[in-house]
Amino acid sequence: MTTACLITLSVAMGMFFLATLLYQGGYFLGRSSWDRWGRRSLMAATAVLASGLGLHFLMARITPFADMVVVIALVVFMLLAAGLLVETRQGLRQLGAALAPMAFFGLLYSILAPVRFADSESILLRYPLLGLHVLVSLLGLVGFALSACAASAYLTQARGLKRGRLNRYLPALAIAAGVTYKFAAIGFSLFSIGLGMGIVWMFGAPGEHLNGGDPKIWMALPTWAVFAFYLYRRGVGDQHSSWLKWLVIVGFLLALANLMGLRHDFS
Amino acid sequence: MHILTLGLNHRTAPVEVRERFAFADADQTRALRELVGPYGLREAAILSTCNRSEIYVASEAEDGLQTTQRFLAETQGIDVSALHSHFYELSDIGSAQHLFGVACGIDSLVVGESQILRQVRDALERAQSNGSARQLLNELFQRSLRVGKRARSDTEIGRGQLSIGTAAVELAAQIFDSLAERQVLLLGAGEIAELTAQYLADSGIAQLWVTNRTGGRAAGLARRFGGKVLPFADWADRLEDIDIVIASTSAPGFVINVGGIRRAMRQRRDRPLFVIDIAVPRDVDPGIRSLDNVFLFDIDDLERVVANNRQDRESEIQKVRALIDEELLEFLRWLKTRGTGPLIQDLRHHADALRQAELDRWQGKLSHLGEEDRELVESLLRGYANKLLHMPLVRIREFAEEDEGSVQLDMVRRLFGLEDQGQDRSGRP
Numbered sequence: 001m002t003t004a005c006l007i008t009l010s011v012a013m014g015m016f017f018l019a020t021l022l023y024q025g026g027y028f029l030g031r032s033s034w035d036r037w038g039r040r041s042l043m044a045a046t047a048v049l050a051s052g053l054g055l056h057f058l059m060a061r062i063t064p065f066a067d068m069v070v071v072i073a074l075v076v077f078m079l080l081a082a083g084l085l086v087e088t089r090q091g092l093r094q095l096g097a098a099l100a101p102m103a104f105f106g107l108l109y110s111i112l113a114p115v116r117f118a119d120s121e122s123i124l125l126r127y128p129l130l131g132l133h134v135l136v137s138l139l140g141l142v143g144f145a146l147s148a149c150a151a152s153a154y155l156t157q158a159r160g161l162k163r164g165r166l167n168r169y170l171p172a173l174a175i176a177a178g179v180t181y182k183f184a185a186i187g188f189s190l191f192s193i194g195l196g197m198g199i200v201w202m203f204g205a206p207g208e209h210l211n212g213g214d215p216k217i218w219m220a221l222p223t224w225a226v227f228a229f230y231l232y233r234r235g236v237g238d239q240h241s242s243w244l245k246w247l248v249i250v251g252f253l254l255a256l257a258n259l260m261g262l263r264h265d266f267s
Numbered sequence: 268m269h270i271l272t273l274g275l276n277h278r279t280a281p282v283e284v285r286e287r288f289a290f291a292d293a294d295q296t297r298a299l300r301e302l303v304g305p306y307g308l309r310e311a312a313i314l315s316t317c318n319r320s321e322i323y324v325a326s327e328a329e330d331g332l333q334t335t336q337r338f339l340a341e342t343q344g345i346d347v348s349a350l351h352s353h354f355y356e357l358s359d360i361g362s363a364q365h366l367f368g369v370a371c372g373i374d375s376l377v378v379g380e381s382q383i384l385r386q387v388r389d390a391l392e393r394a395q396s397n398g399s400a401r402q403l404l405n406e407l408f409q410r411s412l413r414v415g416k417r418a419r420s421d422t423e424i425g426r427g428q429l430s431i432g433t434a435a436v437e438l439a440a441q442i443f444d445s446l447a448e449r450q451v452l453l454l455g456a457g458e459i460a461e462l463t464a465q466y467l468a469d470s471g472i473a474q475l476w477v478t479n480r481t482g483g484r485a486a487g488l489a490r491r492f493g494g495k496v497l498p499f500a501d502w503a504d505r506l507e508d509i510d511i512v513i514a515s516t517s518a519p520g521f522v523i524n525v526g527g528i529r530r531a532m533r534q535r536r537d538r539p540l541f542v543i544d545i546a547v548p549r550d551v552d553p554g555i556r557s558l559d560n561v562f563l564f565d566i567d568d569l570e571r572v573v574a575n576n577r578q579d580r581e582s583e584i585q586k587v588r589a590l591i592d593e594e595l596l597e598f599l600r601w602l603k604t605r606g607t608g609p610l611i612q613d614l615r616h617h618a619d620a621l622r623q624a625e626l627d628r629w630q631g632k633l634s635h636l637g638e639e640d641r642e643l644v645e646s647l648l649r650g651y652a653n654k655l656l657h658m659p660l661v662r663i664r665e666f667a668e669e670d671e672g673s674v675q676l677d678m679v680r681r682l683f684g685l686e687d688q689g690q691d692r693s694g695r696p
Contacts, residue, residue, distance in 0.1 A: 157441065162556055164568025166437055172444035173539060240537040242559050 004059065008052030009073060009107060015045030016104035023097035027169055035094065035169075042096045045103070046080040053077060071138070072110035075259070076103045079142045086146060092171050092179050098149040109260060129201045137194030137220075141255050143187020144227065148252035150179035151245035158242060177245075181234055184248055188227040191255075195220055219258040226251035268309065268403060271331045272357040272365060273339075273347070274321030277376050280353035282567050286548035288345060290315040291517075292393075298322075298342065299399040306338050310404040312394035314369070316386050317459070317547045317566055318376050321369075323362065325403040332356050363407055363598050367591045370415030372424060373584050376570050377431055379424035382458065384415045406601060414594040422586040431459055432466035434572040435543050435564075439467065439511055442539050442562060450474040452509045453494075454502060454523075455516030456484045459545050463513050468492040476509065478502045479516065506531035511541045514550035522550040525558070532558055545569075603667040610676055611660055613685045618652040 019041035026034030053073055080099055087095040154176035160167040170176070198217070230247050238244065275288060290298060295313045302311035302324060310325035322339075324331050339345040347354055357365050365374070370387045372379045391408035394400035400408065419425040436446070443449055449472045453464050456479045468475055475494030477485040478501075489496045497505060506512075506528070516522055523542065532540065537560045544551040544565045555561050564572070625648065626633075633644065659679065666675040680686050 158560075158562075161438070161441065161562045164564055164571055166434070166441060166572045168437075168441070170441075172440060173442050174444040237536055240539065240560050 005052045005056035005070075008048055008055060009069070009111070012045045012049040012052060013104060013107045013111075015041050015048060016100050016107065019045060019096065019100040020104055023094065023100055027094075027097065035097075038100065039096050042080070042100050042103075043084065045100075046077065046084065049073060049077050049080070049103075069107075069110040071134075072106050072260070075138050075141060076106050078139060079103070079145050082142055083146055083149070086179065086183075090175065090179050090182075092150060092153065092175060094169055094171075095146075095149055095153070098152060102145065102149075129197055129204075133194050133197035133201055135194075136190050136197060138259075140187045140189075140191030140194050141259060143183045143190055144223075144248075144252040144255050145187075147180050147183035147187055148249045150176045150183065151248040154180060154245050155242065155249075177239065180245060180248055181239065184227055184230055184251075188224075188231060191220075191224060191227070195224060216258060219254070223251055223254040223258060226254060268325055268327050269329070269331055270359055270362045270403060270407060271324050271326055271335070272321055272355070272362040273324075273332055273335045274314075274319060274355060275350075275353045276319035276321070276355075276374065277567065277570055279355060280350075282547060282549060282565055284350060284353050285318070285320065288320045288339075288343070289547055290320060295393055296397055298338070299394055299397040301342060302335070302338055303397075303399045306334050308334060310394075310401050311399040312390050312404050312408065314366075314387060314390040316383065317545065319369070319374075323366065323404055323407070325401070332358070360595065360599060363410075364591065364595055366407060366411045367414045367594055368588075370411035371418035371587045371591060372415070373418075373587050376566070377434075377573055378584065379419070381419060381425055384412065384419075387411055387415065402605075406605075407598070410594055410598050414590055417590055417594075418587045421590065422583050424583045424587050431545060431569050431573075432463040434569055435463045435511075435513070436466045436470050438543075438562075438564060438572065439470075439541055442541050443510060446470045446472050448473050449510040450476065450508055451494075451511040451513065452497070452502060452505065453477045453485075453488065454512060454514045454550065455479050455518075455546065456488050457515035457517075457545070460513050460515035461488060463543065463545070464488070464492055464494075467511065467513075468494075472511075476502070476505060503527055503531070506540070507534040510539070511543070513543045513545065515544075515546045516550050517546070518550060519548060521552040523555065524552045525554040528555045528558055528561055532561065543569075600668060603672060604664060607663050607667045607676065610663060610680060610685070613680075614656060614659065614663075614683060617683060617685060618656055622648045622652055 019038045022034045022038030022041055026038060053070070056070060080103060083095050083099045086092055150171075153170050154173055157167055157170040157173055157176060160170070161173075171179075202217075226247060230244055230251065233239075233241075233244055275285060277285070280288075290313055295315060298313060299311050302308045302322070308324045308326050308331060312323045314321045314323070322335055324335055326334065328334070336347040339347055355365075366387070368374045370384055372381065372383055375383050387408060391400060391405070391412070394404060394408075439446055439449070446467065451464065451467050451472050451474070453460055453475065456477065464475060464477075475489070475492050476497045477489040477492075477494050478497040478499050479485045480499050485496050488494070512523070514523060523544075528540070528542075539560045539562065542551055542555065542561065542563045544563060547566060549565060551563055551565070553563065553565070556563050622645075626645065633641065636644070663676065663679055666672045666679070669675065
């Protein structure tokens with residue numbers, strides 16, 4: 001990773017932290033103007049992150065999947081870009097309040113626990129389908145993340161209403177439930193395509209790079225199964241149950257654990 | 268004479284306690300008669316609404332509040348000492364200040380709401396018709412009505428407030444987002460429920476159903492909001508399609524229970540159900556909160572909802588408080604000068620008696636006078652007495668407004684030898 005990229009990443013991280021504080025402060029202290037500044041800060045941080053990634057791609061001239069910091073930074077960027085779009089288009093108020101800390105902690109993790117994929121570059125260069133598999137799978141993860149954010153908003157709002165509180169800060173239950181479903185479906189579709197590409201590559205690529213016991217592959221299956229079950233239950237008319245929202249969050253956490261905690265065994 | 272208040276409201280007591288202390292209309296009549304009858308209080312009035320139950324009494328004895336507590340214990344089975352933290356006890360100027368605040372709506376759940384003014388008027392009229400509101404409480408309540416009207420005409424306290432109705436619409440929007448396809452059931456046809464239905468109807472709901480035990484009023488409401496009447500026996504079967512329920516019956520127990528809602532939720536496949544319970548005693552079993560996607564708001568929950576609105580309206584509340592202070596000063600003046608009435612009357616009687624005694628004493632020596640001259644002498648004596656009393660009467664009114672006025676008025680009584688009359692008067696029942 002280039003120094004310029006690291007600097008911009010650090011600046012973006014600081015801005016994500018600031019946005020987190022502003023959003024949380026606005027929520028807990030009831031200052032609506034803080035929310036506006038939080039959103040501005042988040043948008044500016046997203047722009048800084050994008051410029052950092054651009055600098056990295058231009059200057060390092062290597063695949064973006066060679067470094068975990070870059071991979072996570074890329075996921076964070078896609079998440080923020082999609083999230084800010086959803087916030088505006090879907091009326092999912094204050095989605096940024098969830099996105100800002102996710103972005104901050106995601107980048108912090110990648111910096112504190114750097115992982116380099118020693119052989120991945122050569123493999124990816126040889127088999128472009130693998131790069132596409134990673135990109136599509138990560139986009140699926142972004143869908144899961146947005147779905148989980150909406151599910152969290154739903155559960156928080158529902159909990160407040162159960163306790164007799166009106167929370168104008170969070171979206172209406174109907175909106176949160178709709179966004180949860182929509183992004184779970186999008187995420188599941190992309191994730192399934194990504195998995196499919198990975199399987200095609202694994203069986204079709206010359207040579208033997210992964211064995212059947214690869215933990216990252218096996219860990220992807222529970223995530224896929226959780227979202228498949230969610231979509232099935234929703235499809236058969238159980239769309240209003242709160243426990244389905246918990247299921248989405250569990251599915252996202254599994255996907256996150258897979259992304260950050262496990263590596264392909266290319267040995 | 269003391270004005271005393273014993274009460275609780277939505278701030279001091281949760282709805283579980285308030286509903287035990289609520290007085291139905293018929294109970295109020297009986298209670299008022301007993302308070303001024305067997306319990307020997309001079310005057311009494313009861314203000315009982317969803318959010319408050321207050322007993323105002325006028326008592327010559329210092330222990331009027333204890334008498335009121337004894338009345339509650341003996342007739343209502345309420346042990347005030349056990350619920351001490353929920354009750355407030357006010358006396359004299361504190362009572363007046365509180366009632367003025369209540370009438371102005373600054374003590375209401377929905378700040379500035381005007382319904383309380385009518386409820387204060389009803390409380391006064393009920394006390395008057397039962398003969399339990401005489402000079403003191405009558406004056407107190409009349410003045411509270413006056414300051415209540417001034418608060419609404421001279422300040423913005425009554426405008427733009429978040430009422431229970433608008434709060435219900437906001438809450439519904441937090442659950443359903445759009446109300447366009449929602450069906451609302453009005454269970455019972457109380458006044459607040461009617462207002463709430465009005466706001467929901469204005470928000471463009473798909474269908475309003477109205478039901479209550481007496482179908483006539485339900486039909487009237489349904490006509491007014493373009494809704495439909497539902498027989499009271501059938502409302503539970505409709506819950507499958509209903510999204511919002513507003514319960515405000517006067518039933519003594521729960522009308523909506525956990526079992527019924529659980530069944531309905533199964534039929535609804537857990538589609539969210541918003542239940543507003545504005546009845547006291549409550550109509551809805553709070554146990555339904557534990558059911559998934561059932562959102563229950565009772566009268567206490569609504570207070571939390573309008574809390575932010577209250578903060579926004581703080582400046583208007585300050586203006587209302589200034590009005591209340593003005594009115595309190597006037598009332599205090601009235602209270603003090605009210606005590607001079609009997610003394611002035613006694614002085615006049617005393618002067619008349621002296622004049623008459625002198626005329627009688629000189630009757631024989633004035634017998635040669637004609638009718639015209641006799642009237643002239645009487646007129647001279649009357650004029651002399653009036654002139655002699657003029658300055659003392661002016662001073663008496665001034666003394667009454669001073670802090671140590673009672674001492675000076677007592678001195679006047681002693682100067683003119685009127686102590687006996689004063690004692691006789693204060694000893695009257």
